[in-house]
Amino acid sequence: MGWLLDHAGVTASEVTSVAYNFNLDLYRHGVLSSFPHLFRGATRRRALPRANSFRKVYRRATERLATLAGAFPEAHVVGVEHHRAHGIYAFAASGYESAAVLVVDSLGETTTTSIARAQLEGDGIRYEPVARISDPASLGYAYGAVTEHLGWRRGDEEGTVMALAALGDPVRFRTLFRRAIHLTENGFTLDPTLFPLRVVSSRYPRLSPAFIAATCPPRTDGSTPSSTHADLAAALQERTEQVMVHLARRARDLTGESLLCVGGGVAMNCLSIGAIVRDSVFEEVSVPLAPGDAGTAAGAALAHYADTTGTLASGTARRCYLGPA
Numbered sequence: 661m662g663w664l665l666d667h668a669g670v671t672a673s674e675v676t677s678v679a680y681n682f683n684l685d686l687y688r689h690g691v692l693s694s695f696p697h698l699f700r701g702a703t704r705r706r707a708l709p710r711a712n713s714f715r716k717v718y719r720r721a722t723e724r725l726a727t728l729a730g731a732f733p734e735a736h737v738v739g740v741e742h743h744r745a746h747g748i749y750a751f752a753a754s755g756y757e758s759a760a761v762l763v764v765d766s767l768g769e770t771t772t773t774s775i776a777r778a779q780l781e782g783d784g785i786r787y788e789p790v791a792r793i794s795d796p797a798s799l800g801y802a803y804g805a806v807t808e809h810l811g812w813r814r815g816d817e818e819g820t821v822m823a824l825a826a827l828g829d830p831v832r833f834r835t836l837f838r839r840a841i842h843l844t845e846n847g848f849t850l851d852p853t854l855f856p857l858r859v860v861s862s863r864y865p866r867l868s869p870a871f872i873a874a875t876c877p878p879r880t881d882g883s884t885p886s887s888t889h890a891d892l893a894a895a896l897q898e899r900t901e902q903v904m905v906h907l908a909r910r911a912r913d914l915t916g917e918s919l920l921c922v923g924g925g926v927a928m929n930c931l932s933i934g935a936i937v938r939d940s941v942f943e944e945v946s947v948p949l950a951p952g953d954a955g956t957a958a959g960a961a962l963a964h965y966a967d968t969t970g971t972l973a974s975g976t977a978r979r980c981y982l983g984p985a
């Protein structure tokens with residue numbers, strides 16, 4: 661932050677706006693959407709802890725906003741919807757004039773997947789969400805859960821699982837993943853008997869005993885991955901690619917655009933992006949240099965600047981090194 665202020669030649673008290681990459685008002689839906697889970701056998705026990713964990717995340721984010729307000733005493737601190745930050749950054753980085761935008765991550769407030777149509781309009785940008793999928797249907801959650809089960813860090817080392825998939829055969833666990841991640845006309849759902857409802861606490865594992873019984877025990881000892889681990893990675897990867905292609909086709913149908921931008925942490929799954937390219941429903945596919953949450957810093961700033969000035973700030977298209985060397 662110190663470097664950035666020096667680089668811009670301003671002091672903290674001269675900053676008039678600070679954009680944060682989550683909109684706190686939307687966490688309320690996380691609490692409210694927990695209650696219907698009380699009436700379903702597979703999710704009943706986690707419904708209230710889920711509601712509570714959305715309250716906890718809201719509190720944590722409120723504290724962060726207060727810290728920012730303290731650091732920038734004259735600034736208006738604004739929360740930007742998480743998927744909007746991902747999407748606007750992905751579009752701005754592409755250099756396109758008009759495109760479909762697909763954002764897939766673990767969770768942004770309560771949204772896990774979104775599709776939008778983005779267009780340059782004069783100096784500004786028109787960003788229109790056309791579809792969204794909410795938690796608990798989350799591809800990032802599922803991929804992260806299996807990554808952790810295989811002995812790597814969730815939210816960080818998913819790429820290692822993607823690489824391990826090359827050594828495995830998806831056939832063995834294909835049927836399991838078809839059931840665990842179910843394709844629907846509009847997207848997908850997760851089977852709560854295999855991927856239990858999300859509760860943000862280490863006391864609530866992200867895979868069920870049924871999933872573990874059908875696959876293998878968690879790899880916790882750092883031992884060399886076995887063929888079972890590779891087969892599990894391969895089946896997860898195969899299903900992920902199928903879901904991503906399905907979502908990309910939906911983005912094409914809903915927007916009619918011929919160019920696609922993909923953002924969100926799952927966009928780092930480059931094999932899925934390759935599958936979308938090979939599917940050929942889009943002429944070209946663009947993934948920004950920081951599709952994960954790192955890019956939402958720029959995305960939130962771009963979104964808020966566009967909202968208040970009507971201008972899409974320049975300097976993001978096809979560039980990556982926006983900070984100090």
Ligand SMILES: [Fe+2]
Pocket residue numbers: 742746765766767768924925952953
């Ligand atoms: Fe995200």
